[in-house]
Amino acid sequence: MSLDLPPREGEETPDRGLAAWKFLFACFVIEGVLWGFPMAYGVFQEHYSQQSEFANSSNIAVVGTVSTSIYFLGAPLATPFVRRFLCWRYQMVLLGAATCILSLLAASFASSVPVLIATQGVLYGVGFLVIYFPLLSMLNEWFIQRRAFAYAIVYSGGGLSGIGLPFLFDWLLSRYGFRTTLRIFAVAQIILLVPILPLCRGRLQAPPRTLTQRIDRAFVKHPLFWVLAASNLSQSFAYYIPSLYLPAFASSMGLSGPVGALMLAALNLATVLGQLSFGYLVDRPSNIFMLVVVTGVTSSVATFTLWGLTRSLAPLLAFSLVYGLFSGAYVVFWPRFGSMLADDPQPVFSWMAFGKGLGNILTAPIAESLLRDSMGVNYGLGRFGPLVIYLGALMLVSSLGGLGWLASSRGQRRGDTQ
Template sequence: MDSTELRNASDFRRSPQDNDNTTVQASSQEPPTTQSLPPCDVGLAAWRLLLAAFVFEALLWGFPLSFGVFQDYYSTLPQFKDNSYISIVGTTASGISYIAAPIMVPLIRRYSKYRRQMIWFGWPFCILGLVAGSFAQTLGALIFTQGIMYSVGFIIFYYPILEMVNEFWVVRRGMAYGLLCSASGVSGAAMPVILRTLLERYGYPTTLRATAVALFLLTGPLLPLLKGRLPDTGVSAPVKTNWRFIKRPLFWIYSVSNFAMGLGYFFPALYLPSYATSNGMSATKGALLLTLMSLAQVFGQLSFGYLSDGKVPLTLLTITSSLVAAIAVYTCWGLASAFHTLAIFALVYGFFGAGYTATWGRIGTAIDSEPNAAFAAFALLNFGKGIGNVLAGPIGGALLNTNLQAGRYEGRAYGRIVMFTGSCLLVSAATIVVCFLDAAKLSSVLRKLKVITSFR
């Protein structure tokens, strides 16, 4: 979803017993009871599932990532023109998918025998949200249909698919997730331009209905291919999680940094097309900026994920991601009035900004090496970014300045949004600097603060 964070969850979903069983099943000396199972990491069944998951990810997650095009278009319509909170539609669609992580993963594991039923229910419900949205004439109706209905259906069918991929791909899981990671970026390179063309020619009701039909036809035939390696009753029950990591300073350092990143990260994708058109550029160029950002995002996530695997210190990667993205916001975006400058911003921001979430798997294990605790920490980080995502809509609406004042950076229509975005990213980077402090010194500071507070 920007979905690296969801895919990384799969690394923490198995208990140690599950991993041991998978190792045995993947070896050449399998016990007789596992001979009927398809092999891990190779074979037609594994690749069939992975390619089907790739299509679902590219199309059904790529659509909400392209909402900036819809926002730019909605803002030109009489019924939505004077409403500065249109962005809530997009942030709701993507934000719920993040927030649901701590809830959906345990449910999928506990009720694994119903995974296929979840897919068959969530998939049409997700598409139905677009059809219902085509009849919306108010912002509230759009939020409920294109935002809430779409995202609820998405999380119901998408998490079971990820669990199935986790069963098939074990030794080569990095390769499999890398391929899935590129799916939303690949679709994000083309979908904004296609949607922009449809919106200009046919309007949003026809565009939403045509998109729903296309998603139905392109993904429907692939539903029978979504089968896990293990029987639905063969996935182990969840193991009790030790929540000791909540008391560790490192967890709170990354939680604050991650929340600050999530609070500011989504604004460029939401407002870049509108920013471009407000500077006299065509709507097509605004959509092209999202395309460039999506392409850069693919390379950024793959690079940061690869480097986080023990090749570069985690703190350096996360600080670099937030800091470079903040600099790009303040300069290339905040001062830009030409397309080529905004194109540079889209490439730099897409590469470095998206790289942060690719380190989440490593952040979880750095906080706690125990698999279930690491996943719990990961899920809470996911939840924190989701909260920031949802808040981005109303905050953006409040910050958008329709009273233009030429010659003043903060007085421009998007000036306050730019300042807020850059500030959030700077806070994210500055918070991680605390990681360089000695753990004992940090604990001592926290104890002193507690004593001072108690004294007061």
Template sequence: MYGVGFTIFYYPIIGMVNEFWIARRGMAYGILCSSSGVSGTVMPVTLEALLHRYGLPTTLRAVAVGLALSTGPLIPFLRGQTREPEQAQVAVSQTDWGFLRVPLFWIYTTSNLMQGLGYFFPSLYLPSYASTMGLGSTRGALLLAVMSVSQVLGQLSFGYLSDRRFSVNVLTLTSTLASATAVLTLWGLAQSFAVLGVFAIVYGFFGAGYTAMWARMGTAVASDSTAAFAAFGLFNFGKGLGNILAGPISAGLLLDHVDTIKYGAFRYEAVVIFTGSCMLASAASATAAYFKPWKAVSARV
């Protein structure tokens, strides 16, 4: 029910943004995607305090009421509008699924799926990793808050750059390679709060920046806004698969023994390596766009 409610609420808003913003669509998506990171700067610490004081049932009810009160009154102000000519509106009333035959779409889809498979592990295990290193749950929540702030900046930056004639392929490689480097070095070798903090900043900025490029990936493979929005939904679906699979995969990667001196505190070694490998696989998939001059609709690729 939570997932269905999220979809019903989220996608009409995305559709409205897609209709109105054209030249600066990447920036618009970056702002929209980063807004969740704004709340993430305070929610981890707030939830930690609520759980300790009131317990799980009361905390969940408080979150539910807070969501209803903070979003419900804004719904009447959400109205779709478009700046496209009337003829173009008629032309795109039916989604053109021709982009499914564009090789570049499948290159992006593969890269996105690989990135999604590993993306969620740091946010899932950073607090427990901090506790394993003897840093306590409060510092673990603080690391998530730091990562959320960095995610906001990353999504704003990558969304803006994707509109400023920066190649989507270059931005994709930058995002995934920087994320892989941060995971395999900073996270895997971290033994202090300072190093974990630097990791949270670097990974949050570059890892989250990938999502902000979905808009321009869509316009690179589709000729109209309706089809580009459909491509955006499929990219979101691909990353959602990674979110679903993260739990079962991690269950088989975590080890029982802990050794804070070893790589990844030993218990998280396989998780760190898997996450970094997914980012490298995502980068490797994206490089396929350079092997052949794939004909794309957008000149921004």
């Protein structure tokens, strides 16, 4: 079928209509197919470590870290680039999708870890960066009043694929090896993406010529931005700890290997439900600062109690569900943060994503250093005690983003007097 951008006679109405929901469905599929792959890298990492050509390398984990971090860290650069070339957004989507697919095919021929890092890591991450920010730019056109909920639906695509893909990849890798598995999934991406790519068009007609549009950075002068940025950074430096260490924790409790996969599946499922629920609430006339407090405090309490004091499967499963439900919802606040601080929410969103990227890179080394200092008491099974305390403390600090209410009120008073 043709991938040419379909013509349109006029602008559509935002937040409703078949065209808006078609676009949202396309974003949901793209998120699930493209972002779900690096989210399941842990299965590949385990497989690669058992292969003779990769077994002696200590950098296998870098592949997964790079592929996910490029999207976050590249956000402040991608946002002005997309804004500069609005009329080329559809072509960026096609280029990004093709780059992701080609990176998997190239990785299937790898015989060393540096080649894996360059293909499955760097090239895949760049491809996702190229496709994702044009889509977010279009999403902000299609959804205004229901923007947070629309973002939540998109994010749920990655969460749902994160539930099933690890099991699928585990089966494929054990049966066919990594080369054939990568090629199979590349073909699957082609089959799933080609039919929906023509739906990826903006609501507004882009100018026929490329125009230089200055990005409003006045938000950096507002105290509210720095309060929210600090809250986001605190959350980001702790968020990934359960997904990295719940399987190891379950193993230390003497639970079987599949229990670790069950914990991650429960975490991902709860994250999807939390993002949808809080995305709906954010779009209502509710206090966003109260939602920040609720997610941070609840995640902190669940960490200190359900995880730190657990001695059996039931509390550990409860922690996975509660933590995923509340902490996983934080990212749906980003669009609302952006709309509170600027007419165009994308620049604020990009800096929040950058903070998430820093956390994505630094969480593992920080956590590994904490695991070297086991506690004398049996809290967190002793070995994981410092890690549990670190996670709970940072989640509690992230709830201080609720103080943004004071910064927001102060900023409004200043505006009234000027």
